[in-house]
Amino acid sequence: GAVYVVTRIGSQTDPRSTGVQLLKFADWRTETTPSIQMVLSAVNQSYFRQHRSYVRVNESTGHTDVWVGYKDMAVRIYRDTGSSLALLKDFNQISGQTCLSINHMQVDPRTEKVYVHTGFHKTFSVEDWSDPSFAYQPLITAGDSAIDARNRHMYMRAGGKGSGTIHRIDIDTLQPANAAGTTTNVFTAEQFFYNWCINQGTSDLGLAVASNGNLAVLGGMSVSQISGRDIWFLDGEEADVPWARRSIVPDLSGPGCIRFDLKGNLYVGQRPENPVVPAGFESDSLFASTVGDIYKYSATGTMESGSLYPTNPTGPAKVYNVPCGARQVECVTRTSRFDIDGYGTLYYPTPLAQTCSVMDNEGNEILTFGTYGNIDSKGGLPGESVPTIDVPMCYPNSVGVSEDYIYVGDLGNARILRLRKSYALEAYTRQAVPGDVNGDGFVNAVDLLSLAHAFGSISGDAEYDIRCDFNKDGAVNAIDLLTLAKAWGT
Numbered sequence: 079g080a081v082y083v084v085t086r087i088g089s090q091t092d093p094r095s096t097g098v099q100l101l102k103f104a105d106w107r108t109e110t111t112p113s114i115q116m117v118l119s120a121v122n123q124s125y126f127r128q129h130r131s132y133v134r135v136n137e138s139t140g141h142t143d144v145w146v147g148y149k150d151m152a153v154r155i156y157r158d159t160g161s162s163l164a165l166l167k168d169f170n171q172i173s174g175q176t177c178l179s180i181n182h183m184q185v186d187p188r189t190e191k192v193y194v195h196t197g198f199h200k201t202f203s204v205e206d207w208s209d210p211s212f213a214y215q216p217l218i219t220a221g222d223s224a225i226d227a228r229n230r231h232m233y234m235r236a237g238g239k240g241s242g243t244i245h246r247i248d249i250d251t252l253q254p255a256n257a258a259g260t261t262t263n264v265f266t267a268e269q270f271f272y273n274w275c276i277n278q279g280t281s282d283l284g285l286a287v288a289s290n291g292n293l294a295v296l297g298g299m300s301v302s303q304i305s306g307r308d309i310w311f312l313d314g315e316e317a318d319v320p321w322a323r324r325s326i327v328p329d330l331s332g333p334g335c336i337r338f339d340l341k342g343n344l345y346v347g348q349r350p351e352n353p354v355v356p357a358g359f360e361s362d363s364l365f366a367s368t369v370g371d372i373y374k375y376s377a378t379g380t381m382e383s384g385s386l387y388p389t390n391p392t393g394p395a396k397v398y399n400v401p402c403g404a405r406q407v408e409c410v411t412r413t414s415r416f417d418i419d420g421y422g423t424l425y426y427p428t429p430l431a432q433t434c435s436v437m438d439n440e441g442n443e444i445l446t447f448g449t450y451g452n453i454d455s456k457g458g459l460p461g462e463s464v465p466t467i468d469v470p471m472c473y474p475n476s477v478g479v480s481e482d483y484i485y486v487g488d489l490g491n492a493r494i495l496r497l498r499k500s501y502a503l504e505a506y507t508r509q510a511v512p513g514d515v516n517g518d519g520f521v522n523a524v525d526l527l528s529l530a531h532a533f534g535s536i537s538g539d540a541e542y543d544i545r546c547d548f549n550k551d552g553a554v555n556a557i558d559l560l561t562l563a564k565a566w567g568t
Contacts, residue, residue, distance in 0.1 A: 084146055085099050086099070097118070114161075181197040181475075193215070220236055222282035230250055231248065240272055243268070265321055268299075284415075294309055309326050315384075347373075348371055396441070400435065447469050447497075474487070511568055533559070
């Protein structure tokens with residue numbers, strides 16, 4: 079007849095809050111006060127009173143085990159000994175997990191430090207990859223951010239829920255980085271607005287910084303216009319901040335994520351006209367409605383001039399028709415993030431397929447990796463209880479990249495995966511050698527015999543061999559023989 083209850087009063091911002099408690103009524107038929115009362119969390123972590131807590135009782139082991147879960151507290155198991163509730167397992171302690179919502183992720187490619195934004199203006203970082211754990215960063219209250227690794231700055235969308243301006247901090251000290259010649263670190267005159275959803279937080283769509291300090295933002299213009307259909311570009315002299323925004327690409331379709339490459343070209347995710355749907359998802363209308371292409375817009379200016387987009391691009395320079403991420407649909411706030419390395423290689427997630435892909439800047443696929451796996455699957459690392467082949471992921475929502483590693487923010491498993499890049503020679507071609515008729519990399523008698531057979535012929539003759547016409551003047555003659563002779567033996 080025992081009943082177990084998780085209870086709380088008020089909300090996170092309510093001064094009446096008593097935190098979160100676990101109560102046991104040994105006999106619900108007769109007891110009016112709990113026989114056991116214990117505090118699970120001194121702080122009520124809910125923004126809303128309708129946020130649910132969870133209690134389950136398991137007696138299959140011959141004991142009475144009470145499972146409880148609520149918001150950032152994670153899941154715990156208490157064993158009822160009769161006179162007390164003894165902590166049996168705390169999943170937060172086992173996993174070292176303190177960040178339960180990996181909405182968006184940014185990687186500092188110089189230090190390999192990773193920053194995670196939760197959607198509720200909380201930021202966590204992972205720095206020591208020999209013993210990785212999430213560290214709360216109270217100085218970074220951002221909905222989204224972009225890292226300028228070269229100049230050691232982080233730009234972040236600060237402010238309250240649903241809106242804010244762009245601020246700059248020093249990424250190494252996390253202190254405000256004021257614009258040169260000023261006393262402010264606020265770089266935008268206007269606010270950017272985003273949808274804000276109960277239980278999920280803010281729907282920041284994307285923020286990017288080029289290596290010359292130019293900024294690009296996806297965001298709405300006002301409370302009544304939060305869909306963020308334009309690419310907003312910001313540049314100018316630092317002494318003139320805050321900068322005014324201007325639209326360089328209007329009326330995007332379902333945009334999400336924006337990045338600069340090292341040349342200053344912009345890449346943005348958009349909802350496609352003809353979505354790419356992997357095998358097995360053909361009948362899934364939701365999949366097709368959320369994946370997106372990646373659009374590339376070439377810079378119209380230069381790094382040296384100080385403005386990458388003095389004029390608006392006339393259209394996309396290239397469209398990569400790939401199943402990238404999940405675009406924002408209604409109140410979905412966790413728009414996926416792709417990334418670009420220093421060579422222009424693109425890395426993007428496909429969350430619903432539990433895969434991530436790598437492609438070169440021409441759109442050629444290099445590799446795709448990933449399979450479904452829950453928190454018990456660790457891809458062969460120590461402590462794995464459910465082995466998998468390939469990289470186990472539940473909902474890979476963000477991809478970041480450095481010179482040596484690929485990072486994946488797995489929203490479903492609330493963890494970050496780090497994968498070391500490896501390279502293998504697949505094929506090679508020899509550099510063309512003048513005089514090398516058959517292309518084997520050597521100039522020898524084999525080539526001389528071919529030239530002798532074609533010697534004296536001109537284009538159109540049966541004996542003419544264009545491979546022997548080294549200067550491509552339409553005739554195989556002494557000039558070509560001289561070329562071969564100079565390269566003889568190479």
